[in-house]
Amino acid sequence: MKNGHGTTNTSDAIDFAVIGAGIAGASTAWRLAQAGHSVALLDRDEPASAAGSSHGSARILRYGYADPLYARLLAEAETGWAELETAHGSPLITRTGCVDAGEGHDTTRLAEVFTETGVEHTLFSPEEAASRFGDRFAFGTEALWHPRAGVLDAQSTVHAMVRAAVEHSATLLTGWEVASVTRRGAGYLITAADGRALSVRHVVVAAGGWLPRLLGGLGLPTSFTRALPAFEVRQESAFHFPYREEPAEPWPTSIHMIEGMIVYTLPGGRDAGYRGQKVAEFNGGPVIGDASRQDGRITSEHRQRIVDYVGTFLPGLVPEPYAETTCLFTNTPDEDFVIDTHESITVVSACSGHGGKFAPLLGTLAAGLATGERDVPARFRPSR
Ligand SMILES: Cc1cc2nc3c(=O)[nH]c(=O)nc-3n(C[C@H](O)[C@H](O)[C@H](O)COP(=O)(O)OP(=O)(O)OC[C@H]3O[C@@H](n4cnc5c(N)ncnc54)[C@H](O)[C@@H]3O)c2cc1C
Structure with missing residues (x-):
């Protein structure tokens, strides 16, 4: 080599x-x-x-693109994932499914896209969602479930x-x-x-x-x-919260849109000692201009916002993070x-x-x- x-x-x-x-x-x-x-x-x-x-062991792989370009590219990426997993000799993706929900999320439109593009899914009413996921996700709205989503091990x-x-x-x-x-x-x-x-x-x-x-x-x-x-570089933060009970199978990933905030969660895998869900606010970190300006700091306000979120919407987690990390988004x-x-x-x-x-x-x-x-x-x- x-x-x-x-x-x-x-x-x-x-x-x-x-x-x-x-x-x-x-x-x-x-x-x-x-x-x-x-x-x-x-x-x-x-x-x-x-x-x-x-870096790290966890990124969401979900199919929730209303934009046909990305839906098509993701379908094309599938063969590459299969080829890479074969070369690697073991899976790089854990299929956990994904729950999309929230007042600000057009799950009905996304469900239509899934129908058009042949992605298996179920759109649950608020009551059905509570019955199916309520012990983990208390979103209180319709929830769109697609089982093929999962977590990819980035590193x-x-x-x-x-x-x-x-x-x-x-x-x-x-x-x-x-x-x-x-x-x-x-x-x-x-x-x-x-x-x-x-x-x-x-x-x-x-x-x-x-x-x-x-x-x-x-x-x-x-x-x-x-x-x-214009490229916008953000220093994002992610937090690991412990499961209240050891799950029999991996938790699903989730995308929740509320009050101008998008929160995503996923099993943290290796990074989290396999004992917690990673929770992060999408574009919740500061714009820093360039990677060389990152400082790895997380403000107490930001941490508290996520702790409050977990206390309100994720009843299956203890609202006390046991690990946290920063990572860079480069946005267009x-x-x-x-x-x-x-x-x-x-x-x-x-x-x-x-x-x-x-x-x-x-x-x-x-x-x-x-x-x-x-x-x-x-x-x-x-x-x-
Ligand atoms: C917190 C977080 C959560 C994310 N969640 C998801 C998700 O759920 N689903 C999803 O699909 N995607 C997700 N992403 C996005 C995904 O991780 C990125 O799209 C991807 O990692 C971008 O990789 P990159 O190669 O562009 O950048 P990088 O991984 O940053 O690679 C750039 C490399 O360039 C090197 N480099 C820089 N300057 C020089 C130089 N002058 N000379 C030599 N080397 C140099 C750096 O050392 C670095 O290794 C997430 C990203 C973050 C940060």
Whole structure:
């Protein structure tokens, strides 16, 4: 396995350098290497960095997209998940089902979409929902249940994709912080913060919350960068609350929309010692501008808001968090992903708090665009 800190300078240009070994970059490196290209996957830290967006054992994989584009992409991602789980040798997704509810949630419309797209579901009346889920979720409204939803293990997914990339001869360079990308002949010279350098033909930038700062230093024309959406980086918080009773089977995930607040919950898995539900407010954290400004702090007001929420709506949990964490959202105004390219630089930003479930497909799309073998949905290419 080619792996390490990359101490050699090389003048032999490799085909692709992928900056960032989170979900997006690992997936892209995997797909490029699988297609036979020489690939270096660079990360300032390590795959699924604790400072990025792809760490930890739990992200929701649900099918609740009213937007047909994402519903179609998710269906396409299914084959990639099956392929990756086979390569990994064990499941990366635990199917728990998902409960969607709340005054602010159009569950009726979502149920129609599920009918149109063939997703198995049941729309429960408030009374039926109370009878079925009331010991865990006391939402008091209709509840839409779809059993195929589940929880994906983000960190294991990244590691599985990196391993698959390396098995196809990609080189993983950890502790390799890209400081500059400059044109050199038909390709680029990438320089690390400590002076190491790599010559490459094509650069894929999948730097998550560090993207806003990196963008200006890539030598991209303003006609391209100005077309990109404003990226908003948020420092989000998540809390683990213990189950009152050890569940016989994993709790479902949930999405609850109330009073301008979206709260999601999911079994925390490994991160939570398997004894609690992870609870978080969607876009509840501060906007920090760029990943380098994160401080990992959680305010007592924010913690109390979530404790109050759990006390009111989640009777199956003890309303005292036993663990908490922060993580970065990189949002676009319309929550669309960006997978765009100019000459031999491809930019991938697939977050807005919902990119994880597309993990194996993100690389297929980005690699296809970078090699010119496949286009991506027009909405992901604002420069065009
Ligand atoms: C709290 C939270 C909850 C979420 N919940 C869900 C969910 O329920 N369902 C869902 O589908 N999705 C969810 N997501 C979204 C999903 O996790 C993200 O879409 C995904 O992790 C984005 O990965 P990324 O590769 O873009 O970024 P990252 O994982 O941050 O990867 C970027 C990498 O780039 C590296 N890097 C940055 N700058 C440099 C540099 N100069 N040189 C070298 N390397 C560099 C970093 O070290 C990092 O490893 C959630 C995200 C968060 C944070």
